[in-house]
Amino acid sequence: MTETARDDDASLADRAYRLIQDDILNGVFSPGEPLRLAALKDRYGLSFSPLREALTRLSGDRLTELASLRGFRVASVSLDEMWDLIGIRTLVESEALRRAIAGGDVDWEARVVASFHALSKAVEKHEAVEGQFDKALEDRHQAFHHALISACGSPSLLHIAGQLYTRTERYRRPTLSGELRGAGGPRDVMKEHADLMDATLKRDANLAVERLAEHYRRTGDLIEVGLRRAAAAAE
Structure with a gap:
């Protein structure tokens, strides 16, 4: 060949x-x-x-x-696996975020700000059209979370974070449907992202990690609602 x-x-x-x-x-x-x-x-x-x-x-x-x-x-899905993935993802990205905050330079800060701006614009466009799944929006969302940890200095951490992102996406994307909006209680996801970015740029590692963990926990709560509804409907 x-x-x-x-x-x-x-x-x-x-x-x-x-x-x-x-x-x-x-x-x-x-x-x-x-x-x-x-x-x-x-x-x-x-x-x-x-x-x-x-x-x-x-x-x-x-x-x-x-x-x-x-x-x-x-592959099958389960509530236990979902929470396990979110827990490990939080652990990995928290370490990566701490390292990025400690070692990131002004170019890294610019990437974080630019990715948040792009995400904001994508959200505005999505809300105006009121579509279902929006690949462009999800690409911006992934880019923002990657930018936060991109200066961690560890290719291995970034690789593992990428794998965990993909596996958790399988659970998260079904929650993007309109029928689950508000199921986990009032939530302003863009404010969560903005607060996470602010803590990161202020180099407050403890607060940034706390906000990251809370952001993923609230996503997990919403996913759990969806999984339980799906299980009840199947019975």
Whole structure:
């Protein structure tokens, strides 16, 4: 196989990975649903080889699982796993945030401010249109949280934080539907982000970490409402 052919195979596998990951995170595929290669081939227009590689990579991300003799299926979800993920994510990002506050320079501060501004504009646009899932908004949201910890100086921490972000997104995105608004009580998410940014830029590590943890806890409370409603509806 030529180097160009290998590059093409890797590119197709990356594309398959992103497409299937997005569909899992957005709830197109339900927890426990079989992921048949033939059906995926029809959906994405890709051959079995990159699809199989993508499913294997997603298994490493805990988004798919291999059922004995039955191929891959979407990984299950649970309330315990959700809170475990939020707890570990809070732990990892709190350490990364402390390191960023201690070592971040003026360029890092500028990234934080710029990412918050971009997020604010995306929220304004989203609220004006009143759509459902907004990929541009979610990209800005991820960029803001990444900017906060981007100066931590540890590629390993950033990698782990990225993995945890993806896994918690699977739980969070269903809560973006209108039917769950206000379910966890009155909440101004942009103010939570603004308060988190202010504490970070003031270099108050203890307050910043406290606000980060509270932000994720409140998200967890909302997710729990959604999971319990889904379980009750299934009974």
